[in-house]
Amino acid sequence: MAGEQMLPFEKPISDLREKIATLKTLAESNGMDFSEEIARLEEKCKNMEEELYNEMTPAQKMHIARLHQRPTSLDFIQAVFTDFIELHGDRLYADDLAIVGGLAKLNGLPVTVIGHQRGKDTKDNIARFFGSPHPEGFRKALRLMQQANKFNRPIITLIDTKGAYPGNTAEERGQSEAIARNLREMAGFGVPIVCIVIGEGGSGGALALGVGNRVLMLENAIYSAISPNGAASILWKDATKADIAAEAMKITAKDLLEFEVIEDIVEEPQGGAHRDLAFTAERLKEKLWKHLAELLPMTAEQLIEDRYHKFRKIGQFQIAQTASQEAEEVTEAPEMTESAKV
């Protein structure tokens, strides 16, 4: 794992690996036989990894989901689809690079694929606003989705953002309206929509690409209304308590499957998607195709209905036992005008 960024919770493993490497070097240079010791440590390392990665806490998953080396939308587009043609611009203001999209083929089937796009390095990140879209990004996505709807192509979205860009220019150009419009329009498209949260699904900026018939999550991805850092600073006036907030907020794929917010989880290799993009892409492609295949035979009306019911049922509440409203006095019905006919 040379050159790979290790997270603090992975330190015991990296320490052990270093020890093994040292032993190996020592064995080579001194011609001594440490093979038994090395084998023993390698076995121990494997066990430690299994234990650590199989029982990851929400906070640990959050750190993996946010890893700089984690595959981005463009990585998955290259690995899962063929013949990608990137399309640019919202036709209103600009081309927001925080969202990428275009045409591609999935197992030979033409689809429209759209995703949030983080940068690969500092310069790229600045150009892409760290994957946080302005209104023009959401409007570009909408334009591409409308195009897909017109030409009867399924829509695949890849969700990976900390959230919509919190800037004055974004507000001036209608950040709220851009997100809201996407939610409403996505609900009304007569083509299959499958969304996959590949990294961080942060707030309305994530949901603006997230109104699908099926929503999937990569195993270590997270999805929440507010980032654990934001929640921590509101709750405890301390953003560094994000790890504690992450535990409370039910942000993991497993939690969201239980809440029936998502339909399926895409397996990642041990330690996270960045360890093996090809493996992750293959699992993603399998799941994507499975769900798409179920949606493809449906009519436009059925797809709209299906999507409506997916979101309609989300939410938990109760009806209070005491039915009286003390503050209200009951009177007779008012006179209604003729225009009140329905």
Next chain:
Amino acid sequence: MQIKDLFSKKKYATIPSERPKRDIPEGLMNKCSKCGTIQYSKELDKNLKVCSSCGHHYRLSAFERIGMTLDDGRLYEYDADMESVDPLEFPGYKGKLEQQRQKNPNLREAVVTGEGTIGGHPVVVAVMSFDFFSGSMGSVVGEKITRAIEAAHEKKLPLLIFSTSGGARMQESILSLMQMAKTSAALSMFQGAGGLFISVFTDPTMGGVSASFASLGDYNLAEPGALVGFAGRIVIEQTIRQKLPDNFQTAEFNMQHGQLDLVVHRKDMKTTLGKLLDMHTVREGLSHGG
């Protein structure tokens, strides 16, 4: 079927147009948060809770708003007994909910929905209350708004929503976020079928409410000075490392940037809504042209 028949089966509630007296002791004075002018509560109420000195629009509770907006302050309330649970078992949420209910004896959640008339025009209304949990949207707010949209759809009535919200209900995290999709999807159905939706932003409307149903009106109105936006000022100032102008995200600022149809003074709100509703009333026997 007539609306009248619908109503006559149910009991009709009159909402007091002023705050229950027990909330405000007699003779209490109010100090305007904008200009500092001190006014008698009674005078302020008479002035629809608008500062007579600077025009600042005080925040209203849902029932105050209903009292000022609906004919005779009458509302046939939907889902009055719906209340929040704690689906995430989020630390402190149950206690906080209880606290909010005690603070707002008239409310079980941050939105009141139902039917009434404005200038004789029947409407389905949803009115949010910032007093309750900063107007945040959890499952109950999302469900009540969605049911109101569906009721308007089913009954072929116009829909009117007064929004005010700090955003998502953090304690319901993902379920809160999904209410944005749920309400917007319901609007897709309703507006797609020709339904009329008038959205009124009141101070403040931010985050998840601003970025879902509130921005989707066929007509988007706002009260003067109302803060309307997605991200909060502090977060933006930290991001761009600049001070923002005083008028940033006000209704006037939003209108200037093309994000609102109209800013309407509270004293003109009911008339304006009545006119808009009237414009959408189909008149029979009108001669075309002339």
